[in-house]
Amino acid sequence: MPFGLLTVEEIVRINQLTKQYSSITAVNGLNLSIPKGSVYGILGPNGSGKTTTLGMLLGVIRPSSGYFTWFGKTLNFSAKKKVGALLETPNFYPYLSGRKNLEIVSSIKEIEKPDIDGILKHVNLYQRAVSKFKTYSLGMKQRLAIASAMIANPEVMVLDEPTNGLDPEGIAEVRAIIRNIAAQGITVIMASHLLDEIEKVCSHVAVLREGNLLFDGTVDQLTGREGTIEIGAQNIALLKDVLQGHPLVEKISDNTNGTLTLVLRKNTDASEITRFLAEKSIYVNHLVFRKNSLESQFLNLIKNEA
Amino acid sequence: MKKLIIIEWKKISGHRFFWIGTGLYLFCMILLITKFGSLKVTGNQNEAVAAFKTFGEAGFYKLPYIWHNITYIGAFFKYIPAFIIIFFFASEFQNKTMRQNIIDGLSIGQYYSSKILGILFFTFLSILVIVFTGFIAASTHNPQAGIADYFKGMDYLLAFGMELLFFFCLCVFANVLFRKSAITIVIIVVYLVIESITSLIIGKPYSDYLPSRPSSLLITQPFTRMFQVENFLGLESVERVPLRFLLLSLLYTTAFAFGGYFFLKKRDVT
Incomplete structure (x- = not known):
């Protein structure tokens, strides 16, 4: 790339992505480009297609049509390794401890020497590392999910409603962690139905309603219009x-x-x-x-x- | 492969039910096999064998028939590991950990393979325990037998493994379709009942080609033979596992295994 040319590296490109369920179009011809280093908010009321969009990006929902790329390629293991993600609720083995759950994630991501203790301390769960996941409070579960997404030192984090259902203290904790992550230069893609959350945390925003893209751009562009x-x-x-x-x-x-x-x-x-x-x-x-x-x-x- | 084994092991070994269930399975199997010989023979037997008071005396542990006898008994308990397999597989749908595994980096093929490896684990563990128990029982009841005698009739071990493998694959296939463990179990039971009724209606030889029939025909009920005069006189030759049914079972097992993969891949991972 020649010097002096301002090209922003693209983490994700979404092209005409559509998900059609029998009678509903959950996501309709979505086009987005998510630049590197951004904190990209996907904003919309419940049922607007946020989770479906993230599900497709993460390879668990099959698009009806359209395509997307991660780091310029289709989603493969090396891309998945660079992405830490949680969809909807934190999903872990309830009968295993927080530490054991992170060990499984580390094995899946093929991390040689995962710093499980360090990451647990980072999200303030070290004291409860050996407790079973099912004994955790919602806030702790959410923090373990963030820990799990961070375990492979990802370049990108995908968070779906990360503060959903938390009490004010939990919300503050999780937001602080997200800001901390973004400060490390990690690109964050975050779905939320909370405007205030997007405004506080995000640099870019895409607004969805009933599967249609209403706006995408920087938060300043949206608020400063x-x-x-x-x-x-x-x-x-x-x-x-x-x-x-x-x-x-x-x-x-x-x-x-x-x-x-x-x-x-x-x-x-x-x-x-x-x-x-x-x-x-x-x-x-x-x-x-x-x-x-x-x-x-x-x-x-x-x-x-x- | 090693990665998938490690992951699957971490998942199941962390649950108490795996240890209790597997322990119960092996305990029941070993107990029944080792105690079966001392069970009393009841019912109307043929005059010539009326002298036998127990199954042991009737030649339950006699080489080479022992392999046929104990694999038949051992296969009674296949429902326990099948339940363990369904329990763990269904809980991954329930807890959405399968979806998280896919998000974290496994492909659907890798994920499914890890489940198939779990099935193979239970199959080989069962065979191993049968071989071990059989060897000990055979050596105490056939003191004059040579090493070569032990290997006769061992094709029943293959048949035993095939029967288990088929049943486990059927369970996984049903589990992919119905997701919840309770529903899966009910569906399998209902299916097996429907299949037996169908087989009665269509009759032999057509009934032999229904999916679960070949695997159940691999190890025939050994007691009739046990109490035949020929056996008692040592005149009967060793029955072989029918190759046709072995191949048919393998075919159906493969079909269910790949069918499960097909449906898992076809649907969204929710």
Whole structure:
């Protein structure tokens, strides 16, 4: 690859991937490209095709049509070795200890000398290493699943609803582990129906609904598409009057605290507005620029499509 | 191969049921074989053999017939290892550990092979225990026998292995289709009943070609022969395992083994 050319390495490429169950199209002609080093969120309500998509990528669900590649090739053992993954719930042998379960995973992944103790300490399970899996709490099970996905020092981690069903403390723990993983340069592919989770953890996001891709790109692209400004001045009525004529303002609404909320047209800089007001000798005493939250964007997306 | 053996061993050896079940199986088999000789002969026997009070006296441990006799008895217990096999296989569907194995790196073929290796393990273990028990029983009851005498009639060991292997493969095949252990067991029992009824209706020789018939015809019931005058006089020659049924069993075993693989590969791993 020549220097100076900005090419992002692709971990996964998905091309026209479709899964058709007898009457339902769970995933419909999905096209995605997951860049190396990203924390890629797959966002959608329950039943939107997230798990089906991950299941196909991980080789347990047979696509009806379309294809995907890992590291530029079809899914084979060497690719599986580089991917640590868990789908839906943590799946382990309930009658075996946490350590024995990790030993089995290590054997499958052909890891010569797995650092099982180290990884158990990392996810804070070392004390319970010899307890049977079935005696673990949900949070511990989820942490063991992450440990199991990390055991082969993967380049990619695939996590499906990693905080599902956990209590706040468990959620915080798991998110901290995920951020830690991402900080090590590991690409993370994560499905979630929690917007807040995607916004907090992910760099990229694909939004699915009923098997269709509604959006894919960076989280900033999604949240930064439109924004609102909360603005205030001595004379609110005048302010409103003046702004109403401005071409960049799409909508004005009154707030209860005596300020206005402006919805701006795409890619408008807030300074445009203040400069314009200053020219009209209106001096702003309150100015807050709010990026659209992922939640409102997400709801907008879903509404627009419906 | 070594990898698959290690993985399968880690899975089953960690469960108490494997040790208890296998222990019970081997214990029952050894106990019945070693004690069968002292069981009393009851019922209306032919005049010439009425002198025999026990099966031992009737020649249960007599070389070369011993292999036929003990493999027939030993095969009664094949339901125990079959249950163990179904229990572990079904629990992998239930706990979704099969899916995790595939995600972690095994191919479906490798995963299925590890299960077939488990079947082979139980088959060889059973043969080994039969050989071991047979040798000891034979040596105590046939003190003047030479080494060569022990090897006569050993084709019954092959038949025994074939019968077990067939049954285990049938179980795995049904397990792939029905997933849950209880349903699988019920289906197998129902199937075997239906098959026996069918075989009565269509009659011989057609009934011999139904899937489970050849394997059950490999080791015939030995007691009738045991109490025949010819046997008592030492005139009867050793019965051979019917080669036709051996080959047919092998055919059906292979069909079920590959059939299981076919359906496992065809479906989504859920």
